[in-house]
Amino acid sequence: QRRGIPEAILAEGKTPAQVVALAETALETTDRALLTRLSDEQFAALEEAIPETVPDATFDRWSSSLLIRTPDYERPSLEATVGLVTAGTVDQPVADEAEAVCVDAGATVDRVDDIGVAALDRTLDQVDRLREADMLIVAAGREGALPTVIAGLVDTPVIGVPVSSGYGYGGDGEAALSGMLQSCTVMSVVNIDAGFVAGAQATLIARTIDAARADGSGDGK
Amino acid sequence: QRRGIPEAILAEGKTPAQVVALAETALETTDRALLTRLSDEQFAALEEAIPETVPDATFDRWSSSLLIRTPDYERPSLEATVGLVTAGTVDQPVADEAEAVCVDAGATVDRVDDIGVAALDRTLDQVDRLREADMLIVAAGREGALPTVIAGLVDTPVIGVPVSSGYGYGGDGEAALSGMLQSCTVMSVVNIDAGFVAGAQATLIARTIDAARADGSGDGK
Amino acid sequence: QRRGIPEAILAEGKTPAQVVALAETALETTDRALLTRLSDEQFAALEEAIPETVPDATFDRWSSSLLIRTPDYERPSLEATVGLVTAGTVDQPVADEAEAVCVDAGATVDRVDDIGVAALDRTLDQVDRLREADMLIVAAGREGALPTVIAGLVDTPVIGVPVSSGYGYGGDGEAALSGMLQSCTVMSVVNIDAGFVAGAQATLIARTIDAARADGSGDGK
């Protein structure tokens, strides 16, 4: 495994056969395969092929992301919670990609959907819950204002994920990306639609927190 | 007077002598001169020259905007209120330009400064007051999220003004402009730093409302 | 209902089944559903499904926008007129989206098509009619000069809508958008192809005018 980079297979741009082969190798060597940006056709190929080689594999799917495990696989578990927030329905597939990565790494994910600032009451209703998480991933398209607003209300680190859900000027995610980079509150940002990177970065932070909890003096300092 | 365009002298790119001459002509023909984007040098030239030609002229200044009136000038008065909002200190000169135009046109201006979403409590504290205005102008730089948040909380039309107050990617106002154009709430927008245009558009709406109030059936329908 | 944001279902990016479900919920709770950016397939699904749940629903269609109402629905009525102007045939679907929103809100819409500045006589012939409206929405693609020319001829507020109807440099609507933002006359602007936002902003202005007419002193001041 590459150091510090959660291992996943990016299915986009590969043939179904190539995807199946890569998944089979991963299962054979690590009892686990995480795939992202799967087309329906690629998913169908996996659903058909894998049960033949690994009859009792478990399939967990989040939109176009898929986690396959053999019965032998020992899931990691991290004592850390990632709050995973979306502004609108259209941002959910991007968040799903992040969720797959975090769950696979053993972090607890607290998912809160559809609390964009157009309905600010719904946003504010969730603030107490969001404050419980160790860190937040916030995915938002169009003007991408949600991570800015949330980062002003919580004390924990926020990772903004711009989503390419608009149309017209900046609608390919550049309005959201530049807005998050310019945010008057504090956050760090990943590429447009890069749910995988957000989830992986959250995983790295979660591991650090988990290690700190394990190491901790326990003196409640 | 050009139809429907509030008459102002754009000082930028003119010599002090040219600016003085234009102001003198305006005062002579209309008893009034509105100037925008004045440098300190241009302002000093006006302060020296105008009192010689129009001894009892009145000077009203908003940052780099200036309204000069002779005693004969009859100010218009509009039965309409423009709420004028800024996110941060750095947005105030742009809002000042809008204020000069609205005041000159006779609208009531309700100015609320420094309520950017980084301190959301301060934003929310002003919502009831903002709902009182007939329309709002909201100036914001960096990610420009304030008009989006406000437009979700009020029922009146909002005009967003992006401000070139950031640095880095999109910091020249393009992050704020694209964010307002992509807003998940409803607003219309003017060019980056275009306080004049926002004020002029608000003035046109204010005149329509004023006329409607004058025409109105009064039946409280 | 979200404050001040006309409620509509953006069909783009949803499955026909999702669109039907959202329309049914809207009809059930508010006796009305407004849908925009419908594909023909989504439209067909609605035409088939809705009459089963709401047998006597009324369908009004403007290009890819659709307003469905139950017999119980009480239409609002606003004492305000929106002039809705297009430069060319290709701009009409964008204007249709704005028209659907304004009509749904109860405003009177005065639609004037195909008066782009390439045939300036046709533009000038309509000026008196355009002056009658309380405000104007002007949709134009390519170089987007029409709203600039009209805004110089009328005293009422103009909302420019850039349309992505060109090709080559700036043909995706950025020439029209930047031209309207740079306009030497006064207007405010919405995003490229954002007929919905233009209609919604006009609706908010129309409501303000309608309220002013109702409140008015009636003294013809």
Added chain:
Amino acid sequence: QRRGIPEAILAEGKTPAQVVALAETALETTDRALLTRLSDEQFAALEEAIPETVPDATFDRWSSSLLIRTPDYERPSLEATVGLVTAGTVDQPVADEAEAVCVDAGATVDRVDDIGVAALDRTLDQVDRLREADMLIVAAGREGALPTVIAGLVDTPVIGVPVSSGYGYGGDGEAALSGMLQSCTVMSVVNIDAGFVAGAQATLIARTIDAARADGSGDGK
């Protein structure tokens, strides 16, 4: 002389001494020197140096362009008229550069300033006069709508010159450039602020017309 390229010295980026030397060489070899984009310092250096080498030289200046001629120089004369139009005061220096080139080439220049579309009556008042010219150069900044409107009203070729006179999005001349390239009427375009190129292209057309007039059958066909 380079074929078909009016010979001018681009002063920008050269030292005063270099500019003087180039002008002296041009005068010595061709009895004439045309300079563009001169700074005041470069102009002063020329005014001091040239009368020493060429005591009776004639100086003609248009803003930052300068034509120097010895008494021996025989001016060309072309039977062709270039209409040279500006939208606003700020566009005049760019038009001056074009004028210098056309006058130097011997074309008649009919200059019409400050008829931008914000005051459309002033534009329309000049149409009959503009129709008299053999071709038009139209310089306009901000949204650059003037050449589009004029090209719809005349039958002669129009060359659009975008000017970098705005601020905000597209204010560096890109709004005007893209608007002219997207124009719904017919024109060709030169680079932003390229008065020299517009004048040179008009000169090439003028030479062709002049030759056609000389060749012509005279049968008034």
Added chain:
Amino acid sequence: QRRGIPEAILAEGKTPAQVVALAETALETTDRALLTRLSDEQFAALEEAIPETVPDATFDRWSSSLLIRTPDYERPSLEATVGLVTAGTVDQPVADEAEAVCVDAGATVDRVDDIGVAALDRTLDQVDRLREADMLIVAAGREGALPTVIAGLVDTPVIGVPVSSGYGYGGDGEAALSGMLQSCTVMSVVNIDAGFVAGAQATLIARTIDAARADGSGDGK
């Protein structure tokens, strides 16, 4: 007919039925119809429909451009030659659009294909021929160097047409467009792929030359 704008029907974005209807109206009122950017399907629809309404119509086709004439149509004839040059095979459809417009207007077209600067001998071989034309249209994609080189070799006006034939950075025609705008020789430019505009501008120049020839003193001055 709009003043100075050659009348053509832009087929792109219209249904075959709409295209047929527009062509029939044009034939009925002017005995002529010029169509550009036709798809094969639109072309087939015309080929089927027109002979029914206008049995003896003539069809002339240049790639996706089509000129239909009734037997009654009297073709104009202009005493002026347009040299029409392409750099490579891929630029030919854009030049075809220009050719259709010029031929329809009655100008003589001298077409020279595939003389891009990668094989400079082939370019130079054609220079004498190119010098014979009254003006040149030069279409070139990728880096668009051909019009720059030709404009340095001839004395007549050159209109550059950038073509979107590349890939990678600037391959959508922006490399060619910016290169032509920056040209160190003199030319004017039209939008990317805008063969129609280049042909129309050449037509306007050709009409001016034709009129000059008709008016000319014939003294061979």
Added chain:
Amino acid sequence: QRRGIPEAILAEGKTPAQVVALAETALETTDRALLTRLSDEQFAALEEAIPETVPDATFDRWSSSLLIRTPDYERPSLEATVGLVTAGTVDQPVADEAEAVCVDAGATVDRVDDIGVAALDRTLDQVDRLREADMLIVAAGREGALPTVIAGLVDTPVIGVPVSSGYGYGGDGEAALSGMLQSCTVMSVVNIDAGFVAGAQATLIARTIDAARADGSGDGK
């Protein structure tokens, strides 16, 4: 204090007097003032004014960032280490801004300068040391490859800071920004030159780790 946003005064765009006033208020209310993007003139004004109001204030300076504390100020202390890395000398002022924020918040900063990938040996020599930190901030201009390389070698979270230190295409920091967003390893990113934001985000992570250490079971799990 705004929730979760380290409190700093952005000096850029303020007068020396405004900066002094803001610093005095901060010192009065919180015994501490952190200022960023100070000019030399603003710094001199603070050095002169503050000792008069707060005679025994401590000054700590990092390039254009300044931390002023009264003797009463109780510094926080966090059990967390931020590795702070630069690629070249030119990136150091940006890293200094981040360092000021982290030190002010009480985190331990391990600073490693000038280990850009052009001298990869120097980069690799530091890897063991970098692995010791709880998280890394890596500032790099030009092509910004350093955070990508480091993130592939360590297991801890990396925050990339693009620096505007190049020239030519992408030299304003956009090459580095886009490179970090596209990184084939995992990191999150802040705006170009945004040392403050990187330091603030690292501070938020450090607080979470510090809390985890305090809470921890101490069972060394």
Added chain:
Amino acid sequence: QRRGIPEAILAEGKTPAQVVALAETALETTDRALLTRLSDEQFAALEEAIPETVPDATFDRWSSSLLIRTPDYERPSLEATVGLVTAGTVDQPVADEAEAVCVDAGATVDRVDDIGVAALDRTLDQVDRLREADMLIVAAGREGALPTVIAGLVDTPVIGVPVSSGYGYGGDGEAALSGMLQSCTVMSVVNIDAGFVAGAQATLIARTIDAARADGSGDGK
């Protein structure tokens, strides 16, 4: 043959029939045809047609590039080695295009795939081998860091090829292109996805080296 430009047929944008005709002409006149950017359909057409005209032709294929030779063709041979490196699987088709050109020219190609910097050990393992080549072509997408890292480790010239393999901001190859242009090590660059140009440039260098080896004094200076 054009001087110094390896002769290839760019299949993209041509019909299968045109591609076959061009290949046949090339085979007839030069006993060889190199084709790039072939679609499967174009490839099938060649596979069917060529054996009929040239029964014993040899086909060598690299992804979408194809080299066809008659038995009479005498292959050139160059005493020079091109190291051809890719960062990831997705970069291989672009490298294949370069390989086809180099092999066709007679250079030795040493191909090393999939050594991107995310797994830096794999990169470093190949450095000794890479140092053996006379020059390197390095193809990389996303952030394009691989050529920067390699160019810092070898003494031979490196040609970077940016690949359009990312998504989001800069994912169309502009992040990789700008990163390579900004590289803190030394390389030259070709257009995004321009494997052909990289291979052709390497071929020109290889010919120069081959000639130098042939000319050389052999004194082992």
Added chain:
Amino acid sequence: QRRGIPEAILAEGKTPAQVVALAETALETTDRALLTRLSDEQFAALEEAIPETVPDATFDRWSSSLLIRTPDYERPSLEATVGLVTAGTVDQPVADEAEAVCVDAGATVDRVDDIGVAALDRTLDQVDRLREADMLIVAAGREGALPTVIAGLVDTPVIGVPVSSGYGYGGDGEAALSGMLQSCTVMSVVNIDAGFVAGAQATLIARTIDAARADGSGDGK
């Protein structure tokens, strides 16, 4: 010395004292210092300081580049010639930077200035001379057509250097950069104004050729 990167001190952004110190260290350790992008002030500081520490140092200057050597320095000598070409006067400082690097490395430089394609005769006159060099560096601003034309006429590798010498759209060097990347002939490219990188890349090729000449069989194969 870093492998394969010619060692130079980039003076831009450093104080005169820092530049002097870096030069002194370089002279002390390697008897040589190469500096680029020197301001006049930095140059003056070196001229004053160096003769004190190294009394008999030699100074060679090319515009803003400077090579200082002690008498002990043994210059390398490469059996390879770099042809160094500029299009216009304004491109010379960029070429000077490349020349300094090549001369310092011991290559022979054959410099040919001011042969831009606007005067194609002058370009063609030099072709035979250009063919003598082992490789060419061609610097050109504005539309950057010169390297395209030359690369079509010679068989040796060409490195294009785009120069930021234009104004308006693409005038910052992006027109020239994109034109060279899109070139219909074959070349590789460096960043805008990157004379240093072009010279360094040429140096690496020259070293390879020099080694090949030394190794060569001498059989004149």
